[in-house]
Amino acid sequence: MIVYEYPLNERIRTLMRLEDLFARFEHFAARDEALDHHAAMLALFETLEVARGDLKSDLIQELERQKATLEPLRNNPGVKQDTLDEVLRKMTRTVSELQALPGKLGQHLRDNEWVMSIKQRACIPGGVCEFDLPSYHYWLNLDAKVRRSDLYGWLAPFAPLRNAIDIVLQILRDSGEPVQKTAVQGAYQQMLSGRVAQMLRVTLLADLPCFPEISANKYAINIRFTALGGTERPKACDVDVPFELTLCSL
Template identity: 30%
Template sequence: MSDINTMILVEHPLNEKMRTWLRIEYLLQQLLYEKNFKNIASALTFFRAASDLIDILERFEIRGDLLKKLEHQQQKLSNWLCAPNTDKDLIDSLIIKLADCTNALISASRIQDHLKENRLIISVRQRLSIVGGCCSFDLPALHLWLHLPDEDQTQYIDHIIQTLKPLHHGLMMILDFVRQSSSLEMVNSLNGFFKGNTEKGELLRLGIPLKHRVYPKISGHKNRYVIHFIPLEPEQSRSVDDFSFELACC
């Protein structure tokens, strides 16, 4: 059972690019952690994530945007080398990691092509939009694959994940820099509302005490935002008492 004193971390993007990056991160997490297929449900989580990832990579110029951000971050770190009292060894190591991510992304072919050329992914992808369309008689190839030895399944999944490593490493480097650009600070909500201003903000991070049983509905963009806390239980009063929560605008 969850500790009632637990802080729930919630993230909300303040621009479309960050929104897309967070969705890719979410899908990559499913691909990376749904590797032990105990049943059809866990397998479909993996293949649905792969299908959704194809859609995003087809619609947006992800690699180009990541390369620009990686280059910008390298330049920013290089400028910090001239500042006094900086940890030059740490900065040099980060610049090297960013350069490695950049080179890996440049060298990688169109990432979605590896997924689109996978016959099993495509066969599942074609059935996902059909209600109940992933039964064993609809997808006999998947039904057979689920009965293969574990080592065969692992080899298959590891190959897919290997093709996604340049995307995964580059994206995580960027998101780590964004998340670490601002620390969580305690602020107060008033009647379940909080308003804030920011300059070129990309990501809001909230630490919300579980005991209040509220979730945030956030609207905003890079200059200003509004947070409205809503009770989880419908029988609760629509108004929310004042309470403190943690907030970082990155």
């Protein structure tokens, strides 16, 4: 199965982008090649750009709201208390860690002149060649363990942000129930009828030769399944496509 997720507001879009960047960083930082660690640096720079504004306060407010929702479930016989307690402890710890973060998110990187010099050159196509940044070329030729230690050191202050994003997105994904649907001749539309959703999840069999193109607003969802046409432009599917649709909301 392949799951396609579509955020329905800017906040969830930002959280999903950061989730993807953290995963990309981990993938490349865990490897040993210099080019992999360069890719990890690029993911770190993108994280710095995306993690801006009042994201920290938004996440604190959302976690506090979710805690207030879960607290009344204590001593409910239909709820696993050990699991609930662990979730609440994790939320409390993450809120405290977010509150303890000094200044703006990523300020530790902005204060590092050497890292910022690489970031500035990385915005230029081909701008981090060895003749442009000999110090970066030197760093990329250090032992992989030394580079990895630096990379994780630069990532570490983002840990509370990452934990908060993991909690919020997990709650969001778990909030919906998948429903079997069929896109007749490759097209599907559903009116929301006042229901509030913050994420759509479309699940397809992996062997179906198409992908969903999704558009949505507060009134309706429109999904059009499209197939890649080799060297041609993608073209609309003209067959019925079975899929699962999940509407998620916090």
